[in-house]
Amino acid sequence: MIKLAGIDIGNDSIKLVVDGSKEPFMIPNIIAPGYERHILQEEDSAWKALDVVIYSPSLSQRNQRYFVGQLALEHEDNLELEDTDNKALSDQSLIVALTALAYQGLVSQTAASGYGQTDEVEYTIGTGLPVRAFAKYHQPFEQRLLGEHEVTFLSTPQLRNRKVKVIVRKAAISIEGAAAMFHLATHDSLQVKDEEIYSGIIGVCEIGALTTDFPVIKRMAIDNHFSHGEQIGIATYLDAIIRDVEDAYGYVFPSRAKLAARVKNRQYTIQLPGEGQVDIRAIVDQHFRRAAVRMVEMIKKRWRKCPDIQCFYVIGGGAAALKPYILDAAGPMKLRFTNDSEFLNVQGYLKVAKSRLNQAVPV
Structure with a gap:
């Protein structure tokens, strides 16, 4: 079943709401380079430890490991967007957005098991761009979102080693x-x-x-x-x-x-x-x-x-x-x-x- 969702790809955080759900899901728009974690005590929530490998044809670097959101928040090598970044073209924003879509697909149990151990979740999404970016970038932004992407959760509690194919069928771009x-x-x-x-x-x-x-x-x-x-x-x-x-x-x-x-x-x-x-x-x-x-x-x-x-x-x-x-x-x-x-x-x-x-x- 194709899920309908709104996703606000903000420079500070990414918010996602799926049709039928009451509360938006929010992840800080922060990433850090991922590596094997030395875990003394597992986090009590998957949201607190989003440790992922992402493959997407829209990313300049594919199959890279990242700590995303809360896990990257206090990391010494974390990356936040700067005023020179364009969210329509930003790899970081796409990484966090795809992580949010994959996570929501699993925790809401809308992901369907596909080949092997890969789950699939399909979306039609609405999202937006700033006024000054919209005219020039809304089409390339839409093209980067559309298609098939793959997110694998690694040390994330409750989602360990789960692989999700995120398929974005349609994207409606509007103005913030x-x-x-x-x-x-x-x-x-x-x-x-x-x-x-x-x-x-x-x-x-x-x-x-x-x-x-x-x-x-x-x-x-x-x-x-x-x-x-x-x-x-x-x-x-x-x-x-x-x-x-x-x-x-x-x-x-x-x-x-x-x-x-x-x-x-x-x-x-x-x-x-x-x-x-x-x-x-x-x-x-x-x-x-x-x-x-x-x-x-x-x-x-x-x-x-x-x-x-x-x-x-x-x-x-x-x-x-x-x-x-x-x-x-x-x-x-x-x-x-x-x-x-x-x-x-x-x-x-x-x-x-x-x-x-x-x-x-x-x-």
């Missing part, structure tokens, strides 16, 4: 932020839920790790003239916090994701050598205030260029972290935030895939 509005505007059945969003002129500020997108949605269609994207995201400010904390206290965050998790959980106390602790909230506040001022100025610029915009939604993982700072910087200007905004795109991509299959509403 626009898919989120489609999700807010419609029910799961794709019937209209919010007439204002569905029929109005809506501005979106979608704050990601490395990009911030400003699509303008007019009656669920992208406005080609006013939609815009900026090559800056919250990662710039997370990197600055990491540098300042290291300079001030000698404490090194092994990855942006590690810092982001602390910020999300409001855990600002770090442990120093010995028994000392220090609060880094002041450093976080300083950089996030700068980020918020910049975001608000970019929103004002977009709104001035397209004064017909009726309201502006601020969404994405960066929006959740920056919300109090953006509200303070915005002053009397009204901006709209939503709950679980980092999952709006992935839910929207699932609906876009469903609508394309039904030849329904294009987004």
Whole structure:
């Protein structure tokens, strides 16, 4: 059976939701070179130890071993995407995405046993690209996703030595932020839920790790003239916090994701050598205030260029972290935030895939 899924290939994390499931599955978009692990105690979850070999005709290096996501999070040789990376062409993003699709196929028991010990899972997926990358890269991005790929789990608990053939039959590519509005505007059945969003002129500020997108949605269609994207995201400010904390206290965050998790959980106390602790909230506040001022100025610029915009939604993982700072910087200007905004795109991509299959509403 072909599964329908939405997958948000974010620069900081990859989120996957399969039709019929309630909760999206999320993996940090981090990899490290894989090797034979010296395991003292097996992890209590497969998600914590994604140790894979991946073969894909779309990868420049095939049959390579990688530690993915949580397992790579604190690895000294881990790799996070930088602002020079293009997710449409990125091997790293494809590695993590294929790992997520294979994992979900096994844990949800949708994978069917194929030849020998190989399981198979087939997908039709919806996904997206930033505004500035979409026009040029959506076709090569689609071609890299389509076809047959193979993921073998090695030391991963509960999935040890399981091999999965991941087959992507169709891929519907849309624009980040626009898919989120489609999700807010419609029910799961794709019937209209919010007439204002569905029929109005809506501005979106979608704050990601490395990009911030400003699509303008007019009656669920992208406005080609006013939609815009900026090559800056919250990662710039997370990197600055990491540098300042290291300079001030000698404490090194092994990855942006590690810092982001602390910020999300409001855990600002770090442990120093010995028994000392220090609060880094002041450093976080300083950089996030700068980020918020910049975001608000970019929103004002977009709104001035397209004064017909009726309201502006601020969404994405960066929006959740920056919300109090953006509200303070915005002053009397009204901006709209939503709950679980980092999952709006992935839910929207699932609906876009469903609508394309039904030849329904294009987004």
